[in-house]
Amino acid sequence: MTPSERWPAILLQLEPDAWTRAADLARALGVSERTVYRDVQAMVEAGVPLQGVPGKGYRLPDDYLLAPIRLTRDEAVMLVLGSAYAARNFSGRYQAAARAAQHKIEDVLPPDDRERALSLRGSVPLVPPSVFGDSTTDGLLRQARHALVEERTLMASLAHSSGNGTITRQIDPYGLVRQGGAWHLVGYGHDRDRVVHLRLQRIRELEMTNAAFKRPASYGARSQGPAAPPQRRVRAVFAEPVAADVQVPPSIEVEARESLSDDRLLVTLNVDHMLEVMPWLLSWGRHARVLEPRALQERLAAEAHAVADQYESVPTLLD
Numbered sequence: 001m002t003p004s005e006r007w008p009a010i011l012l013q014l015e016p017d018a019w020t021r022a023a024d025l026a027r028a029l030g031v032s033e034r035t036v037y038r039d040v041q042a043m044v045e046a047g048v049p050l051q052g053v054p055g056k057g058y059r060l061p062d063d064y065l066l067a068p069i070r071l072t073r074d075e076a077v078m079l080v081l082g083s084a085y086a087a088r089n090f091s092g093r094y095q096a097a098a099r100a101a102q103h104k105i106e107d108v109l110p111p112d113d114r115e116r117a118l119s120l121r122g123s124v125p126l127v128p129p130s131v132f133g134d135s136t137t138d139g140l141l142r143q144a145r146h147a148l149v150e151e152r153t154l155m156a157s158l159a160h161s162s163g164n165g166t167i168t169r170q171i172d173p174y175g176l177v178r179q180g181g182a183w184h185l186v187g188y189g190h191d192r193d194r195v196v197h198l199r200l201q202r203i204r205e206l207e208m209t210n211a212a213f214k215r216p217a218s219y220g221a222r223s224q225g226p227a228a229p230p231q232r233r234v235r236a237v238f239a240e241p242v243a244a245d246v247q248v249p250p251s252i253e254v255e256a257r258e259s260l261s262d263d264r265l266l267v268t269l270n271v272d273h274m275l276e277v278m279p280w281l282l283s284w285g286r287h288a289r290v291l292e293p294r295a296l297q298e299r300l301a302a303e304a305h306a307v308a309d310q311y312e313s314v315p316t317l318l319d
């Protein structure tokens with residue numbers, strides 16, 4: 001367990017009206033008391049207002065916690081997405097606070113909503129406003145995110161490849177992925193009866209319809225069987241034809257990128273749960289191969305079989 005994981009774990013163990021000894025914290029976290037002392041000192045230096053008394057332990061100030069509030073399931077899912085994004089983009093006390101908030105909300109969500117939130121974290125990348133430098137494209141990105149969360153069919157008007165006029169496509173959005181410098185909206189194309197990818201820069205207009213759809217298990221968290229346990233490290237190899245185009249979503253932490261001798265790309269990721277990275281890996285089709293963990297390999301193999309059952313051939317973004 002890394003320090004960024006232990007800080008929210010420590011906060012979750014503390015209460016404003018009771019003292020918790022370092023020995024109890026060490027036992028709960030599976031670390032030494034010396035590690036707890038170091039972490040508490042670092043948290044205090046970062047601005048977390050922990051109170052400590054020799055012989056009694058640690059606690060939070062009485063005014064540190066807010067009064068209980070009631071959230072709808074949609075509100076809770078959105079806060080999970082937001083706190084995960086904040087944890088990736090801040091450090092110190094704010095990163096610890098974001099992770100603690102994220103875990104608290106996930107713990108009280110019903111299983112279906114928890115898996116929905118984890119799936120959306122991998123399907124709906126959160127990027128800063130004006131990341132494209134184009135207000136029109138930024139607006140399309142917001143509309144696509146909205147449809148992804150609502151699971152609503154989109155009508156997309158695209159520039160014709162000839163440069164003359166536009167064409168209209170009906171698509172059930174499954175996710176947003178980045179390849180090279182371009183973003184793509186991935187989903188089921190009604191006119192082609194298969195999974196398609198639409199380059200965001202080609203889209204002139206998006207209109208969300210009232211038609212609802214269910215995202216297939218292959219692109220979400222609704223697969224059969226029990227959920228696999230959380231995994232922290234994911235290692236995947238990308239084939240040479242796509243290696244130069246691999247862009248990891250901003251919501252996923254990259255530990256290392258390594259170019260192999262045969263021009264393939266080895267990427268090592270740190271994720272809170274493997275459901276977070278599944279939609280992105282699936283979007284690369286046969287061009288991505290997971291080396292570890294074994295549980296993710298098995299989950300992806302099951303999803304590939306599920307896709308084959310739904311379509312005549314397994315779809316890939318790069319066909």
